[in-house]
Amino acid sequence: MGVTFALVSLFLLSVSWVSCYAASIHEDFGQCMSEHLTGKPHPTENIFTPDSPTYKSRYDAAQQNTRWVNSTVPLPKPTLILMPNNESQIQAAVLCSRQLGLQIRVKSGGHDYEGQSYLSKTPFIIIDLVNMRSIDINVEEQTAWVQTGATLGELYYNIGTRTNTLAFPGGLCPSVGTGGHISGGGLGVLLRKFGLAADNVIDASIVDVNGRILDRKTMGEDLFWAIRGGGGASFGVILSWKLKLVQIPATVTYFNIGVFGIENVTKLVYKWQRIAHKLPKDLFIRGLVATKKTLDENKVIKDKTIKVQFESLFLGSKWDLIPLLNKTFPELGVKQEDLQEMTWVHAAAFRLGGGDETENTLDMVLLNRTDIYRSSYKGKSDFVTTPISPEGLEGIWEKFLEEDTQVYMIIDPFGGQMDNISKSALPFPHRKGTLYNIQYLVKWYNNNATTYSRHQKWMKDLYEYMAPYVSQSPRAAYLNYKDLDLSSNQVGNTSYAQAKVWGEKYFKGNFERLARVKSMVDPSNFFRNEQSIPLLPTKGTKQFH
Numbered sequence: 327m328g329v330t331f332a333l334v335s336l337f338l339l340s341v342s343w344v345s346c347y348a349a350s351i352h353e354d355f356g357q358c359m360s361e362h363l364t365g366k367p368h369p370t371e372n373i374f375t376p377d378s379p380t381y382k383s384r385y386d387a388a389q390q391n392t393r394w395v396n397s398t399v400p401l402p403k404p405t406l407i408l409m410p411n412n413e414s415q416i417q418a419a420v421l422c423s424r425q426l427g428l429q430i431r432v433k434s435g436g437h438d439y440e441g442q443s444y445l446s447k448t449p450f451i452i453i454d455l456v457n458m459r460s461i462d463i464n465v466e467e468q469t470a471w472v473q474t475g476a477t478l479g480e481l482y483y484n485i486g487t488r489t490n491t492l493a494f495p496g497g498l499c500p501s502v503g504t505g506g507h508i509s510g511g512g513l514g515v516l517l518r519k520f521g522l523a524a525d526n527v528i529d530a531s532i533v534d535v536n537g538r539i540l541d542r543k544t545m546g547e548d549l550f551w552a553i554r555g556g557g558g559a560s561f562g563v564i565l566s567w568k569l570k571l572v573q574i575p576a577t578v579t580y581f582n583i584g585v586f587g588i589e590n591v592t593k594l595v596y597k598w599q600r601i602a603h604k605l606p607k608d609l610f611i612r613g614l615v616a617t618k619k620t621l622d623e624n625k626v627i628k629d630k631t632i633k634v635q636f637e638s639l640f641l642g643s644k645w646d647l648i649p650l651l652n653k654t655f656p657e658l659g660v661k662q663e664d665l666q667e668m669t670w671v672h673a674a675a676f677r678l679g680g681g682d683e684t685e686n687t688l689d690m691v692l693l694n695r696t697d698i699y700r701s702s703y704k705g706k707s708d709f710v711t712t713p714i715s716p717e718g719l720e721g722i723w724e725k726f727l728e729e730d731t732q733v734y735m736i737i738d739p740f741g742g743q744m745d746n747i748s749k750s751a752l753p754f755p756h757r758k759g760t761l762y763n764i765q766y767l768v769k770w771y772n773n774n775a776t777t778y779s780r781h782q783k784w785m786k787d788l789y790e791y792m793a794p795y796v797s798q799s800p801r802a803a804y805l806n807y808k809d810l811d812l813s814s815n816q817v818g819n820t821s822y823a824q825a826k827v828w829g830e831k832y833f834k835g836n837f838e839r840l841a842r843v844k845s846m847v848d849p850s851n852f853f854r855n856e857q858s859i860p861l862l863p864t865k866g867t868k869q870f871h
């Protein structure tokens with residue numbers, strides 16, 4: 327297979343790129359696939375064109391963020407949706423897309439904040455990895471091979487049903503895909519002890535622009551570095567990850583405590599900022615700030631205030647946690663009955679109302695691939711390096727109270743192991759010196775031109791307000807909370823100099839190395855989108871096209 331593909335790609339490189347948008351593009355694609363695969367007609371059961379009865383429902387279901395539904399600007403629909411059953415089909419799809427002048431959007435969990443796994447302004451296909459999600463756990467070796475169509479919930483479930491003492495340090499939402507999440511970094515409740523998801527990848531398999539399957543050894547350390555935090559979409563189609571599982575106690579302690587009222591929230595968030603990154607590595611406490619409405623008997627809003635939920639995972643027993651909290655964060659007033667001991671995998675489900683003692687079972691929560699928060703939303707991110715003053719915090723709450731829809735600010739503490747990993751070890755540079763990460767979210771359920779622009783504007787205002795309080799030069803951002811406002815280009819062909827504006831926000835000094843890797847592995851800039859890694863400028867030649 328490898329030899330066939332190498333030959334085919336040589337052939338492809340020598341023909342000119344003729345874009346063919348005739349009505350027969352679907353036939354051409356099917357024909358091309360069949361030539362690369364068996365030679366027999368390509369089975370239609372996993373290629374969906376606009377003629378297929380299920381094309382529309384599949385395309386709609388892909389959109390975990392509904393912000394583009396009801397859009398007044400019509401977006402091109404995918405030429406086709408491919409749901410491959412095997413790796414050869416992905417190799418062939420890369421070659422056939424190049425040959426036919428189509429872009430590729432790879433979808434794992436579909437949670438991209440800017441819809442980049444299912445939207446494109448130029449003709450494209452979607453490769454939906456939903457059928458590529460095998461998970462192979464090796465308890466003795468403490469590793470797992472995971473195909474990138476698998477979600478975090480599927481991974482956690484598979485680990486947790488095999489053993490209580492191994493875990494994987496990734497994000498909190500079970501429907502998030504391992505394809506996008508791990509290639510973008512991946513932060514969750516275990517990061518203070520074990521770092522990011524990307525810090526715990528030990529091998530990977532990827533289809534490159536020439537349709538070859540490469541592993542860590544054959545792709546080389548540069549590309550292997552780039553796909554662990556630099557985003558997969560710029561470099562190829564990642565097929566699977568080999569993950570290092572981490573050792574945890576069989577019982578961990580979970581709590582989730584709400585604090586209400588502007589004064590209380592300010593006081594506690596202000597305190598949290600100064601301690602959360604310095605706590606022992608076994609203790610992670612995040613905050614979720616939101617508005618809280620009180621309704622009267624006619625369901626009319628009587629009162630609106632601010633709340634913060636402090637959600638925590640402690641790698642130890644509640645008897646060890648009580649004195650620790652009493653010493654470090656007594657203002658939180660945690661009582662013994664607030665603390666629940668359980669296994670790590672139950673904690674992963676419990677926060678969403680699942681687990682043995684709740685109405686939903688572990689599998690119902692962890693194996694459901696639909697985002698329970700599915701809605702229209704816009705997100706942005708910041709990193710904080712010095713605590714925000716109480717007045718600064720109160721200004722945020724004021725903005726929150728002005729907005730009439732759901733708004734959130736999620737604060738995730740760093741420190742611990744994050745301080746101990748060099749800023750250039752992986753593309754993710756936000757390490758020592760970062761106190762915490764902020765994610766801002768605004769959500770709404772009826773998306774139309776009015777709501778869309780109103781909520782987007784609110785988010786822009788909030789982001790402007792935050793400027794003096796957060797990291798500077800550059801004002802850093804987290805790739806997994808992708809934000810095209812940071813500046814982008816319609817078709818992903820920005821020059822290096824233009825791309826540097828957002829590139830250095832996500833990657834700081836690592837941006838240039840990412841562009842070097844990109845130039846090496848995808849010199850024709852085939853894998854591109856609105857915020858893909860650009861090629862390095864080459865002296866004296868016109869850059870692209």
Ligand SMILES: Cc1cc2nc3c(=O)[nH]c(=O)nc-3n(C[C@H](O)[C@H](O)[C@H](O)COP(=O)(O)OP(=O)(O)OC[C@H]3O[C@@H](n4cnc5c(N)ncnc54)[C@H](O)[C@@H]3O)c2cc1C
Nearest residue numbers: 434435436437438443497498499503505506507513558564
């Ligand atoms: C409800 C919710 C909760 C979240 N919680 C967290 C959290 O706790 N921590 C955190 O760090 N982040 C979190 N995120 C952000 C999340 O990590 C990113 O949105 C991530 O990129 C989603 O990955 P995905 O596979 O689901 O998305 P997709 O939209 O499928 O992919 C995201 C990007 O990666 C590309 N891609 C996907 N798979 C591949 C592949 N196999 N090869 C090449 N490129 C690929 C896509 O083309 C796209 O550009 C959350 C997001 C949501 C919506």
Ligand SMILES: *[C@@H]1O[C@H](CO)[C@@H](O)[C@H](O)[C@H]1NC(C)=O
Nearest residue numbers: 363364369411412413414415
């Ligand atoms: C992959 O799937 C395609 C389409 O079903 C099939 O033609 C091909 O033989 C399969 N290849 C392998 C290696 O299983």
Ligand SMILES: *[C@@H]1O[C@H](CO)[C@@H](O)[C@H](O)[C@H]1NC(C)=O
Nearest residue numbers: 585586587588589590631659
């Ligand atoms: C603030 O906290 C105090 C002490 O826990 C509590 O009594 C009070 O009700 C809180 N205020 C609001 C508005 O909830």
Ligand SMILES: *[C@@H]1O[C@H](CO)[C@@H](O)[C@H](O)[C@H]1NC(C)=O
Nearest residue numbers: 648649650651652653656662
């Ligand atoms: C918390 O610490 C105070 C003294 O600092 C002590 O009086 C109290 O008993 C402690 N409470 C718990 C639950 O450990």
Ligand SMILES: *[C@@H]1O[C@H](CO)[C@@H](O)[C@H](O)[C@H]1NC(C)=O
Nearest residue numbers: 690694695696697698699700
């Ligand atoms: C999966 O989650 C979605 C969103 O919360 C829900 O609508 C759906 O019923 C769930 N499916 C199953 C099988 O539980």
Ligand SMILES: *[C@@H]1O[C@H](CO)[C@@H](O)[C@H](O)[C@H]1NC(C)=O
Nearest residue numbers: 519607742743744745746747
């Ligand atoms: C940092 O890493 C080194 C080497 O892996 C280890 O010895 C040390 O304990 C770590 N320190 C922290 C604070 O994690």
Ligand SMILES: *[C@@H]1O[C@H](CO)[C@@H](O)[C@H](O)[C@H]1NC(C)=O
Nearest residue numbers: 392395396702771772773774
């Ligand atoms: C699209 O608009 C219709 C009509 O206003 C509305 O009912 C629907 O909820 C909107 N869809 C989304 C995803 O917001």
Ligand SMILES: *[C@@H]1O[C@H](CO)[C@@H](O)[C@H](O)[C@H]1NC(C)=O
Nearest residue numbers: 771772773774775776777778
């Ligand atoms: C858009 O949605 C909002 C919120 O539901 C609604 O009040 C408004 O009338 C809608 N506007 C249009 C033009 O449909």
Ligand SMILES: *[C@@H]1O[C@H](CO)[C@@H](O)[C@H](O)[C@H]1NC(C)=O
Nearest residue numbers: 817818819820821869870871
């Ligand atoms: C990017 O593509 C657009 C449309 O094809 C083109 O007008 C523009 O000049 C290109 N920009 C660069 C930097 O190549």
